[in-house]
Amino acid sequence: MKRVYNFNPGPATLPEEVLREAQAEFLNFDSSGMSIIEISHRSKPYEKVHNAAKATILELMGLGDDYEVLFIQGGASLQFAMIPLNFATKENPGSYVLSGTFSSNAFKEADILGVGEIAASTKDENFKRVPRQDELKINPNAAYLHICNNNTIYGTEFHYVPETGNVPLFADMSSDMLSRPVDFKKFSLIYAGVQKNLGPAGVVVVVVKKSFVEKSSDILPTMLRYDTFYKKNSLYNTPPAFSIYMVGKVVEWIKNSGGLAEMARRNQIKAKLLYDAIDNSDGFYRGHADKDSRSFMNVTFRLPNEELEKKFVAEALQKNLSGVKGHRSVGGMRASIYNAMPIEGAEILADFMDKFRKSNV
Numbered sequence: 001m002k003r004v005y006n007f008n009p010g011p012a013t014l015p016e017e018v019l020r021e022a023q024a025e026f027l028n029f030d031s032s033g034m035s036i037i038e039i040s041h042r043s044k045p046y047e048k049v050h051n052a053a054k055a056t057i058l059e060l061m062g063l064g065d066d067y068e069v070l071f072i073q074g075g076a077s078l079q080f081a082m083i084p085l086n087f088a089t090k091e092n093p094g095s096y097v098l099s100g101t102f103s104s105n106a107f108k109e110a111d112i113l114g115v116g117e118i119a120a121s122t123k124d125e126n127f128k129r130v131p132r133q134d135e136l137k138i139n140p141n142a143a144y145l146h147i148c149n150n151n152t153i154y155g156t157e158f159h160y161v162p163e164t165g166n167v168p169l170f171a172d173m174s175s176d177m178l179s180r181p182v183d184f185k186k187f188s189l190i191y192a193g194v195q196k197n198l199g200p201a202g203v204v205v206v207v208v209k210k211s212f213v214e215k216s217s218d219i220l221p222t223m224l225r226y227d228t229f230y231k232k233n234s235l236y237n238t239p240p241a242f243s244i245y246m247v248g249k250v251v252e253w254i255k256n257s258g259g260l261a262e263m264a265r266r267n268q269i270k271a272k273l274l275y276d277a278i279d280n281s282d283g284f285y286r287g288h289a290d291k292d293s294r295s296f297m298n299v300t301f302r303l304p305n306e307e308l309e310k311k312f313v314a315e316a317l318q319k320n321l322s323g324v325k326g327h328r329s330v331g332g333m334r335a336s337i338y339n340a341m342p343i344e345g346a347e348i349l350a351d352f353m354d355k356f357r358k359s360n361v
C-alpha cells in the first residue's frame with residue numbers, strides 16, 4: 001500500500017522514520033517483553049522515555065532549568081480553561097489577542113469565568129492577518145497576554161514576538177511549536193496540543209516558567225492545577241504514555257535532522273513553493289492571508305468557484321495529495337505543511353496547482 005502526501009491540519013502527518021521505529025519496537029519495548037502501552041508508567045523504561053522527551057523539548061527550544069515541561073491531557077482546549085482558572089482574576093484579568101478561531105475559543109473560557117478582556121482583534125477583517133504590535137492594547141494589570149502564534153484555520157502566523165512590558169506572555173503554539181527558532185525566553189507559558197506538529201493526539205506539551213507555575217491558584221481541584229503536574233513530574237496520575245513516547249521520538253527526529261533552524265529552512269521552502277503557486281496564478285488562486293501574516297504551516301487559498309474547489313480536491317487525491325480541503329469557516333483549500341511534510345510533497349502540490357490552473361482557466 002502506498003502512503004499519501006498528507007496535508008491534513010491535525011491529526012497530521014508524522015515522520016515516516018518515526019512511525020517505522022515505533023512499529024519495529026511495538027511488541028517488545030526496550031527488552032521489556034511488553035509494548036510501551038502495556039508497561040507501568042512507574043517503570044524504569046517508561047520513566048526514561050518521559051524524561052528524555054522533556055529534556056529534548058527544552059534543549060530544542062534553548063531553554064534552561066528555569067522552565068519546566070508538563071504533559072497534560074484534555075487537548076489545547078482544556079488549556080483555554082486552565083490558564084484563566086490558575087492565573088487570572090477580576091483585578092488581574094487575562095488579556096487576549098483574537099486572531100482566529102482558537103484564540104477566540106481561548107478568550108471565551110476566560111470570559112465565562114468573568115476574568116477575560118480583549119487586547120486586539122482582527123475579526124472584522126475575517127482574520128486575514130494577525131494584529132500588529134501597535135494595535136495591542138496591553139493592560140499593565142493583566143495577569144498575562146495570550147496569543148495564538150499560528151492560526152491553523154485561517155493560515156496566519158505571528159512573525160514577531162509581542163513586546164508586553166511587565167505582562168507575562170502566553171502562547172498557544174499548537175500548530176507551529178518547534179517549526180522554527182523563536183525567542184522562547186520571552187514567553188512565560190507556551191502550550192501545544194501535539195496532534196498538529198509533534199505527535200499523535202492525546203497530550204498537550206506545556207512549557208512554563210517555574211516561577212510562574214508556583215503561582216497556580218490553590219482553590220482549584222487537583223487535576224486543574226498546574227502545580228499538580230509540576231510537583232509530580234506530570235506523573236500524578238497515569239499519563240498518556242503512548243502519545244508522550246511518540247512526541248519523544250518526534251523531537252529526537254527534529255534534533256537529529258538539524259534542529260529548529262533546519263526545520264525552518266525546510267518549512268520556508270515548502271511555504272514558498274505554495275505561495276508562489278498562488279501569487280503566480282493571475283488571480284486564479286486567492287490566498288486568504290495578508291502577505292505579511294502568511295503562515296509557514298497552513299497555506300489557505302480559494303479557487304474561482306466552489307465547483308472548481310471540489311474538482312481540485314478530487315483530482316489532488318488522484319495524485320496522492322490528501323487532506324487539502326479547507327476548514328468550513330474559510331472555505332477553499334488548506335495545505336498543512338508541518339515539519340514532517342517532505343519538501344517533495346510541496347513540490348508535487350505546487351506542480352499540480354499549476355497544471356490544474358492551466359487546464360481550468
Ligand SMILES: *Cc1c(COP(=O)(O)O)cnc(C)c1O
Pocket residue numbers: 010074075076077078102148150151152172173174175193196
Ligand atoms: C487544533 C488547535 C487547537 C485545539 O486543540 P485540541 O487539542 O483539539 O483541543 C487549539 N489551538 C490551535 C492553534 C490548534 O491548531
